[in-house]
Amino acid sequence: MNASPLPSNPGEQVLPTHYDPAAVEVPLYQRWLAAGYFKADEQKVLSGERKPFSIVLPPPNVTGDLHVGHALDHTLMDVLSRWHRMSGDEVLWLPGMDHAGIATQNLVEKKLAVDGKTRHDFGRELFIEKVWDWKHESGGAILGQMKRLGDSVDWSRERFTLDDGLSDSVQTIFKKMFDDGLIYRAERIINWCPGCVTALSDIEVDHSDDEGELVSIRYGDGSSAIVVATTRVETMLGDTGIAVHPDDERYAHLIGTTVELPLVGRQIPIVADAHVDPEFGTGAVKVTPAHDPNDFEIGQRHGLKAITILSEEADIVSTGTAFDGMNRFEARSAVKEALRGQGRIVGEKKPYLHAVGHCSRSGDVVEPRLSLQWFVNVAPLAKAAGDAVREGRTKIHPPELAPRFFDWVDNMHDWTISRQLWWGHRIPVYYGPNGEIRCVGPAETPPGDGWVQDPDVLDTWFSSGLWPFSTMGWPEQSDTLEAFYPTSVLVTGYDILFFWVARMMMFGTYLGDKAELPSVPFETVALHGLVRDQFGKKMSKSKGNGVDPLAWIEKFGADAVRFTLARGANPGADQAIAEDWVGGSARFCTKLFNATRFAMMNGAVLPESPLAAEDLAPADRWVLDRLDQVIAETTNLLGDFQFGKAAEGLYHFAWDEFCDWYLELAKIQISASADDPARLATTKAVLGTVLDALLKLLHPFVPFVTETLWTALTGGESLVIAPWPVPSGRSTDSASAAWVADVETLTTEVRRFRSDQGLDPKRKVPARLVGGDETVSAFAAALTRLTEAGEQFAATASIEAALVRGSVHVELDTSSTVDVPAEIARLEKDLAVAKKEIEDTDKKLGNESFMGRAPAPVVDKIRTRAAKAAADVERLSARIRDLRGSA
């Protein structure tokens, strides 16, 4: 049973019953590429022919593989892109990759280390060449994985953050900001990774609660003794003062005096500073200005020297003590022991849990370090970014996440942008012979002899922060920018709201305020959550609960993975995923395949002219009405980024309504109208109409199977460029809906009876309808057809299956035997429920306050319930009496 695409001559051939995605997906994607469907055309926008819809892909790291988070992110972007493309918009989904400074450089350095080499063995230029070599050979594996997933990106526009054009963007904006005083160089305490030997920004530091030891040390002796506490004992070698709170009476007499620093012998002053919390510890703080941000500020206020005692690799240096040359952790123990030997350790050893910063790349404990670095003055930029959201120029979706954004942009520290790396955009600043500094733009010639360029490169996030416009050609005023900027929506996880989104907003609004570009980089930021394992736990390497979306794609197909992810995606909320659920989505694709197969075998066809309402049977009318509703709902939900609910609604309509009910009713219609060509044609046309629209609606979610089926069904060129469905405009026919609901109830009642009675399914038992009004004839007809179609109605003991409206019953033949006591028990249970319902409704209907205030529809509903319950009681009681009598 090989899976294969459907035959080109509908209905002529028996199709396989299983759909094999692997056989279809890869060639289909190639076909789409060859047809150029994903290419965007600026001219169609600039000429006014089409509205633009644009998304820039959050650039994955060149070192990365497609993980399940990407799979979600990309699926949602692809749903939007495909939906808009079908809706007639000119869609640009722009792909690319990030050079990922530290990550990539570390990776290549590790490869060199295998041969015992370091980057310094090669020198800057050769090393960078090696990184490029690696990039060309093994980088960007993720691009192929994106194709496997089905991303409808415009590959002709793929960008890399180190491309020439993007480098021009970097240099141009750097110079503008430098000239505006927004970029400056200063000696500050920054986060330093001794493993990577570079500065880090705040967001590259992860905090975790680590166990440390809070050690109390006595400085000085006798009446001038003062006790301080620290978790980083070795930093005392760099102490240049002690601070106490100005109002702290315990230490008032010591302020202005000096005390000898143990082990080192230097005299250090005791100063008063309001930063000190007198309640914490002893109320006295050792001050190490070169290795602690608070201490640095205290030092500045009191003119204390900053003595650096750690090398770039975090070894003790220049203290003139025996500790020089030790690494910081060795020194921590050694210094403590030495102090203990002098009797200066006070109190017991106390374990102490406190937040410790780790390098997000290497995991090394980050060391605050006094260092000369480049910074971005973020206050004005962050305010502009925050204002853009506050003023609604960029909307954050879901809006509940906006406060997080504000919290962040309003409290951001200046951004350390220089990195002591080689892989990245080199800072375009030159230092002249007389201490002059010159920032050079991309078009300018660098200064000549005697000038030296800054050796550092920029933080990776600096260039990715320019992504929305650098990829479109800025600083050139390109047609692409004109047509597609600002981008329509940015789709990403809330976890990088701060890392990346905030930076793009800062740069984008900066250029917007300078009137270089429109005011913001995106109209909407649509945030989704994290993908977790099936128990809702965060995936992590150490727990081993991560999943590989590529393995699932191979096993179940890209459609199945996409549908599972889309179906679970609720705005801003995390979602779980499990292999079984992906399997469920694969079965959904099979179901679609088989439903289409069945419809085609029965000659489903798209009608040439619109279906006339008067030709339609109730089931036709009902399914077409439902289709209209589903079209409207799906369109609205997608417009609101409610991917999960849109997918859920389509799943429910396709399976529970179209397959379970309409297809079954269509079978009856087809067999009953063998000699009525007009009726037969109508049913085929309805099948074709519903499937056509359903496959279109599902295409953004499951592009491969829908494309396979739709092209076979309709002979059309491709769903990628097919028009998005719109509701027919017919008004809803509530009578048909009620008819179908009744048929469902009737059928279910009978089936339940058969099941309860354990009747042999093969056994056909006659049934007849009883009732008083004209609807009986309609039901009689339906029932006859259902029976003909093999839906056998069981019979025994005059059991009725009552319909909702109480006017029609199916009365089953009494000739068979039935388990009377069991049936009575079941009926009595139902009777009790009905009686309780009457109690409830009576209570409400008798409640004057309720009747006075409840809205009319609510009262109507309750009256209906009451009426139904009353009818149930009557019917069930009568039946029970009959059964008892016959027993």
Added chain:
RNA sequence: GGGCGCUUAGCUCAGCGGGAGAGCGCUUCCCUGACACGGAAGAGGUCGCAGGUUCAAUCCCUGCAGUGCCCACCA
């Protein structure tokens, strides 16, 4: 230490001021002429706890408990 969120069926989650829902899992029956990757019929929930508002609370308010995330320079 701040801020935010969550607590609904065994698991993961929708829902929401007026009759408790889905997927997966589970039980029973059925290889009926699209599909056994299927069909049918079921079981299973004091909607975290305690108060309050209301004619009516899973839904709104308060408190408590549990849990998760983000931010954070208290040594």
